[in-house]
Amino acid sequence: MSDGVITLLDPRLGWALLCLFGLLWVFLGWYWGRRASSVDDFLLAGRKVGLALGTATAMATWVTSNTVMLAPVFALEKGLWGMVAYSTASFGLFLFAPLSRRIRTLMPEGHTSGDFMRLRYGKWAWYLFLVISMVYSVAWLVSMGTAGGKLMETLAGIPYFHGVTSILLVCVIYTLFGGMYAVIGTDFIQSAIILAGVLLVGSLVVIRTDLRALYDTMAVEQPSLINALMPVALLSLFNNMFFGFGEVFHNNVWWSRAHAMRAEVAPRAFFLSGLLWFPIPIAAGFIALSATSLGVNVIDPNTVGPLVAGQVLGKVGAVLVFVVVFCSLASSIDSLLAATSDLLLQDLGKKILGISSEPSRFRLYSKFIIILLGFLTWVLCALEMDLLQILFLSGPLVASAIWPIIAGLYWNRAHWLAAVLAMLLGSALGLWAYFQIGWYTASLISSVVSMAVIFVSVPFCRQTFDWKKLHE
Amino acid sequence: MSNLHVAELFVFIPFAVMKWMIYLSLTGVGLGLLILIVLFIRDWKGGRLW
Numbered sequence: 001m002s003d004g005v006i007t008l009l010d011p012r013l014g015w016a017l018l019c020l021f022g023l024l025w026v027f028l029g030w031y032w033g034r035r036a037s038s039v040d041d042f043l044l045a046g047r048k049v050g051l052a053l054g055t056a057t058a059m060a061t062w063v064t065s066n067t068v069m070l071a072p073v074f075a076l077e078k079g080l081w082g083m084v085a086y087s088t089a090s091f092g093l094f095l096f097a098p099l100s101r102r103i104r105t106l107m108p109e110g111h112t113s114g115d116f117m118r119l120r121y122g123k124w125a126w127y128l129f130l131v132i133s134m135v136y137s138v139a140w141l142v143s144m145g146t147a148g149g150k151l152m153e154t155l156a157g158i159p160y161f162h163g164v165t166s167i168l169l170v171c172v173i174y175t176l177f178g179g180m181y182a183v184i185g186t187d188f189i190q191s192a193i194i195l196a197g198v199l200l201v202g203s204l205v206v207i208r209t210d211l212r213a214l215y216d217t218m219a220v221e222q223p224s225l226i227n228a229l230m231p232v233a234l235l236s237l238f239n240n241m242f243f244g245f246g247e248v249f250h251n252n253v254w255w256s257r258a259h260a261m262r263a264e265v266a267p268r269a270f271f272l273s274g275l276l277w278f279p280i281p282i283a284a285g286f287i288a289l290s291a292t293s294l295g296v297n298v299i300d301p302n303t304v305g306p307l308v309a310g311q312v313l314g315k316v317g318a319v320l321v322f323v324v325v326f327c328s329l330a331s332s333i334d335s336l337l338a339a340t341s342d343l344l345l346q347d348l349g350k351k352i353l354g355i356s357s358e359p360s361r362f363r364l365y366s367k368f369i370i371i372l373l374g375f376l377t378w379v380l381c382a383l384e385m386d387l388l389q390i391l392f393l394s395g396p397l398v399a400s401a402i403w404p405i406i407a408g409l410y411w412n413r414a415h416w417l418a419a420v421l422a423m424l425l426g427s428a429l430g431l432w433a434y435f436q437i438g439w440y441t442a443s444l445i446s447s448v449v450s451m452a453v454i455f456v457s458v459p460f461c462r463q464t465f466d467w468k469k470l471h472e
Numbered sequence: 473m474s475n476l477h478v479a480e481l482f483v484f485i486p487f488a489v490m491k492w493m494i495y496l497s498l499t500g501v502g503l504g505l506l507i508l509i510v511l512f513i514r515d516w517k518g519g520r521l522w
Contacts, residue, residue, distance in 0.1 A: 035522070050520040052511035059504075080485050080493065181522075188512065195505040202498045211494070215487045226490065229483045276507065279500030286494050 008310035008318035014156020017319070018163075021326055022170040025186050025334075026177070032185035033178020039359050042179035042366065043111065043342050044260045049184055054261040054269030057184045058093060059276045060191035060331035061253055064140070065147035066391055068198075068321075068328050071281035072288030072305030074236070076298070079218075079225025079289070081233035086281035088241035092248030093274030099249065100258035100266040102409050106470045108263070113255040113405075114347035119470050120408045121416040128423050129404075130347055132397045133250060137340045138376065139394040141333065145381035147302065148329045154303040155310065155322050164381045167326070171333040172374035176367050180260055183334045190327040195276070197324035202283040205312050209290050217293040225289065236440040239395070243443035246398030249405045253339040287312070341369040392439040396430020396446035403447070403454040411458060412465040418457030426450035 036042040049057070067086070074082035107116060113133065118126040145164050152163030174182050218225050227233075248254050258266045288304045290296075296311050298304050306325070309317040345366050349355040355365060400423045407414035430446025515521045 046522060048522055050515040050522065052508065052515040053521055055511060056508055080490055083493070188508075192505065192508060195501055195508070199498060199501045199505065202494075202501070206494060206498065211491055212487065215490060219484065223484070226485045227483055228485045272507070276500075276504035279497035279504070282493060282497035283501045286497070 008154075008306070009156040009315065009322065011157045013319070014152060014158050014322065017156075017322055018152070018158070018166050018326070021323065021330075022166065025170055025330055026174045028186050028189070029174025029177040029182035031178075032181040033174075035181045036179050039362050039366075041181065042363055043338075044256060045180040045184050047260060047262075049257075049261045049265070051265050051269055051272075053184050053188050054257070054265050055272045055276065056191040057187040057335070058254070058257055058270055058273035060187040060194065060327075061257075061335040062089070062093060062248075062273065062277050062332075063191070063194050063280055063328050064332040065144045065151070065325050065329045067281055068194075068284050068325050069147050069151065069302055069305055070391070071285035072308070073301045074281070075225075075285035076288040076291060076301055076304050078233035078236060079222070079227065079230065081228070081230055081237060082225075083282045083285040085233060085237040085240045086285060087278050088237055089244035089247075089281075090274045090278040091241050092244035092246075093270050093277060095245060096248045096254055096258075097267040097270040097274070099406070099409060100254075100261075100270050101263075103255065103258050104263040104266055106409070106467055107259075107472075109472065110259055110470070111256075112343045112346045113250060113252045114343050114351075115472065116255070116405075116408065116470070117419075118347070118351065119472060120465065121404070121414075121419045125404065125416050125419040125423070126347070128420055129250070129401060130343075132401055132423065132427070133252065133343065134340070136247070136251065136394040136398050137253075137336055137343075138373075138380070139391065141336050141340075141373070141377040142380045142385070143391045144329050144333055144336075145377050146385060148325065149381060149384075150300070150303055151306060151322070151325050154300075155306050155318050160384065161382065165378065167329055168333070168374050168378050168381075171330055171337060172370060175334045175337045175370055179366070180256070180338055183338045184260065186334065187331050190331040191276075193327045194280075194324055194331070197320050197327070198280055198283050201309050201313065201317060201320050201324070202287065204317065205287045205290070205309065208312050214290050214293050218289065221292055232438070232440055235438075235444070239440045239442065239444045242399050242402070242447040243392070243395040245402045246395070246400070246443060246447065250398050250401040251339070252343040253335050256339040256342055337370050337373055340373055341366055344369050344373075389439075392442065393431075393434065395439070395443040396434060397427045399430060399443040399446040400424075400426025400450045403450045407454045407458070412467065413458050413461045413463070414454065414465070415457055415461040415463065418454055418461070421457075422450040422453040425453055 149160040149164035152158035404419035426446040434442035
């Protein structure tokens with residue numbers, strides 16, 4: 001407890017859990033990191049990751065603190081459709097499965113998503129893509145750091161800034177030790193803990209809650225939550241799906257995984273991870289529906305999930321939620337740190353600034369960028385921004401990259417100018433929609449505009465791209 | 473009951489749908505955990521983890 005605020009866990013227990021899991025991740029990061037003997041090992045785990053670890057790392061990376069904390073917010077504000085809306089983000093993983101096969105075929109020695117944009121469309125599309133990707137990656141990192149800090153404060157009374165600092169410090173340290181080996185290894189354990197925790201919390205809430213009474217309360221007090229035609233919920237369903245496509249298709253987190261897995265494993269691993277991910281937002285989100293019937297005083301909607309779990313399950317629920325969210329945070333922050341530093345190093349450092357690619361120096365630069373990214377995230381987290389705002393503001397940017405990537409991978413007549421215009425116009429109109437209409441339309445409008453530009457341009461393009469140019 | 477309320481009855485998602493949505497999602501999460509463990513054992517025995 002701090003400043004007279006009642007918390008669900010004793011702060012000492014919160015700190016103990018934080019230290020216990022923090023030390024475990026650092027130890028495992030060091031242990032698996034010993035395998036990394038070359039730069040390729042450090043950045044892409046040797047390019048031979050199997051199905052089990054590949055599936056787990058894709059799933060765990062996609063289960064972010066946002067999944068565990070925002071899925072209940074969606075349920076609380078948009079009802080049953082809201083829960084399904086969040087689950088549609090898994091479609092990004094399903095559709096990335098065939099893309100990953102194509103990526104491995106076209107670029108067997110590729111490193112980053114930036115490599116593809118540079119070789120396929122040239123420098124202007126590449127520059128624009130790097131800006132979009134960096135804005136999104138930093139926004140994602142900050143949203144997770146903020147969520148983690150808020151959770152520590154709500155559950156255990158750990159001051160917000162102390163919580164953020166601890167989480168980021170742990171993730172930076174073990175990513176530094178082991179690179180992609182550490183990230184993928186810890187992701188497996190974290191994904192198992194997340195699945196077990198969500199299953200346990202969800203099952204206990206179902207056992208201890210009268211679902212019929214819950215439904216009846218909603219029908220009387222908040223009928224919009226069970227309204228099959230709630231416009232905002234239906235729009236958010238499609239918006240979230242396209243946001244998910246944009247997030248997965250463009251971000252180096254997924255491209256680096258496609259390059260890290262064995263070529264034949266990548267499509268199966270992404271498809272399976274989508275299947276495993278789909279039920280998680282519903283299982284984690286539905287507990288928020290009981291907030292009204294339980295009389296939970298929700299001051300900050302972002303913390304409704306942990307609050308209800310704590311109310312229904314007491315200390316056990318609070319501990320479980322604490323552990324699940326900590327694992328979700330770590331599994332995504334480490335992936336983003338590794339993949340974004342890879343993107344910055346390969347694209348900005350090597351290709352634009354021309355830094356030395358001598359192995360020992362390259363690895364040193366990579367570690368320096370991981371520390372720099374962690375520090376930047378830490379500074380931005382101090383602003384305590386709204387989770388939804390952080391996440392969805394970057395939605396139209398990434399959604400504008402969906403069609404340039406798909407067209408670039410499959411159509412040899414997709415032109416660089418069309419890709420640039422698609423990303424520029426899609427982002428601009430998507431951001432306009434975000435501020436003028438609402439966040440639940442931004443990604444949808446951005447992807448539709450981007451699609452229209454690409455489709456209209458193809459018949460006018462006379463040049464055909466030689467796929468061999470992607471073999472660098 | 474006004475016409476508006478009668479209309480609302482037809483747009484409500486039924487209780488059974490909500491209940492099974494929750495049950496199936498929990499089953500899915502449990503199956504996911506099982507699949508991960510089985511895959512891990514298979515890859516580990518076959519030397520295909522990394």
